[in-house]
Amino acid sequence: MSNPLSERILQMSTSATLAMAAKARELKSEGKDIIGLSLGEPDFNTPDFIKEAAKEAIDQNYNSYSPVDGYADLKQAIIKKFKRDNGLDYQPGQIVVSTGAKQSLANVAMAVINPGDEVILPAPYWVSYSEIVKLAEGVPVEVPTSIDTDFKMTPEQLEKAITPKTKMLWYSSPCNPSGSVYSKEELEALAVVLRKHPGIIVVSDEIYEHINFKNAHHSMAACEGMYDRTVTVNGVSKAFAMTGWRIGYIGAPEYIAKACNKIQGQITSGANCIAQRATIAALEAPVSNIKYMIDKFHERRDLVLKLLGEIPGMNLNVPEGAFYVFPDISYYFGKTIKGKTINNATDFSLLLLEEALVATVTGEAFGNPNCIRISYAASEAELQEAIKRIKEVLS
Numbered sequence: 173m174s175n176p177l178s179e180r181i182l183q184m185s186t187s188a189t190l191a192m193a194a195k196a197r198e199l200k201s202e203g204k205d206i207i208g209l210s211l212g213e214p215d216f217n218t219p220d221f222i223k224e225a226a227k228e229a230i231d232q233n234y235n236s237y238s239p240v241d242g243y244a245d246l247k248q249a250i251i252k253k254f255k256r257d258n259g260l261d262y263q264p265g266q267i268v269v270s271t272g273a274k275q276s277l278a279n280v281a282m283a284v285i286n287p288g289d290e291v292i293l294p295a296p297y298w299v300s301y302s303e304i305v306k307l308a309e310g311v312p313v314e315v316p317t318s319i320d321t322d323f324k325m326t327p328e329q330l331e332k333a334i335t336p337k338t339k340m341l342w343y344s345s346p347c348n349p350s351g352s353v354y355s356k357e358e359l360e361a362l363a364v365v366l367r368k369h370p371g372i373i374v375v376s377d378e379i380y381e382h383i384n385f386k387n388a389h390h391s392m393a394a395c396e397g398m399y400d401r402t403v404t405v406n407g408v409s410k411a412f413a414m415t416g417w418r419i420g421y422i423g424a425p426e427y428i429a430k431a432c433n434k435i436q437g438q439i440t441s442g443a444n445c446i447a448q449r450a451t452i453a454a455l456e457a458p459v460s461n462i463k464y465m466i467d468k469f470h471e472r473r474d475l476v477l478k479l480l481g482e483i484p485g486m487n488l489n490v491p492e493g494a495f496y497v498f499p500d501i502s503y504y505f506g507k508t509i510k511g512k513t514i515n516n517a518t519d520f521s522l523l524l525l526e527e528a529l530v531a532t533v534t535g536e537a538f539g540n541p542n543c544i545r546i547s548y549a550a551s552e553a554e555l556q557e558a559i560k561r562i563k564e565v566l567s
């Protein structure tokens with residue numbers, strides 16, 4: 173019998189981040205002492221003031237379908253957040269709340285991309301971008317960057333990548349996986365190019381906004397001429413340690429928001445009602461409420477950079493945000509370690525899993541074959557032990 177599955181699904185790759193996390197869990201359940209640094213997930217609990225809001229919502233009998241695009245008062249909280257943190261003015265019709273930023277991204281892809289449309293992805297990019305674009309029958313156009321430009325795309329590179337088929341540009345800042353943050357000047361310089369091509373719609377994924385060690389976050393939508401064609405994606409998973417609550421949202425031109433609302437109306441009927449109520453508490457609270465987590469990530473970043481810096485062949489940028497390091501490990505290509513020849517980043521990541529019992533993610537999943545991603549959303553003790561093991565294997 174020929175394969176009964178659709179071409180669409182047969183051509184889709186499994187999420188490398190989630191696959192590695194599953195593999196690490198499986199090895200752990202077999203009794204192996206695996207340290208999981210593969211998943212981008214805060215190791216904190218959701219703050220109590222958010223949990224309390226969820227408990228209250230249950231007691232207040234929030235149990236019905238919410239409006240498809242989110243509760244009106246949640247949208248107001250999002251509007252205030254965009255104003256407070258990003259200087260952006262949105263109306264309720266421009267906001268859509270979804271089941272995680274992942275769904276926000278999928279909605280936007282479905283709403284905007286026609287078959288064959290090109291979507292520029294500065295690489296490294298977050299693992300799901302290319303698969304979501306392909307699911308919408310778009311064509312991902314990778315623009316490779318390297319550690320020399322702090323893994324950021326230059327305006328010249330953007331200009332060169334644009335063709336008559338370019339429909340969108342997608343990027344994250346702070347970036348998953350490189351931790352790089354585009355400065356206001358760098359965004360303005362990209363906007364200069366984009367202003368020459370008014371048909372290009374931008375997805376600015378700002379889910380790591382608050383995990384920024386220089387406290388200098390800037391939104392593409394705030395750049396001159398960009399508001400009317402930028403979709404600002406955000407969510408509560410990362411900064412509020414709420415990955416499992418599954419709430420993301422967009423601020424977008426109204427016609428895009430409307431289209432996303434229509435998609436959700438047919439596919440999910442909207443996000444979980446209790447999680448939406450909890451998100452109001454999260455967004456209305458001062459950002460200082462979550463500073464203890466950001467400070468910890470900052471300390472861990474410094475620790476990880478110091479410890480990895482002691483290992484030869486680990487070429488590191490200094491990430492200004494998110495909770496990942498993305499070392500260029502191409503120095504090891506062609507070398508044989510523990511009887512295993514390292515030909516690429518995937519071999520290297522597997523070596524670390526099998527010989528150091530440390531789970532990381534190959535850079536190939538993020539469009540960069542020279543690097544691996546290490547998440548430092550883990551305890552100091554785990555990070556120290558993991559890097560000690562990596563050092564031993566590599567020496």
Ligand code: PMP
Nearest residue numbers: 272273274298344348407409420
């Ligand atoms: N964008 C980026 C850059 C991410 O790292 C993640 C992490 N999962 C997401 C979007 C999706 O987040 P969520 O669906 O948990 O809101």
Ligand code: GLU
Nearest residue numbers: 187189190210211212348
């Ligand atoms: N965004 C996180 C990561 O990159 C969570 C896993 C996922 O959603 O892919 O690891």
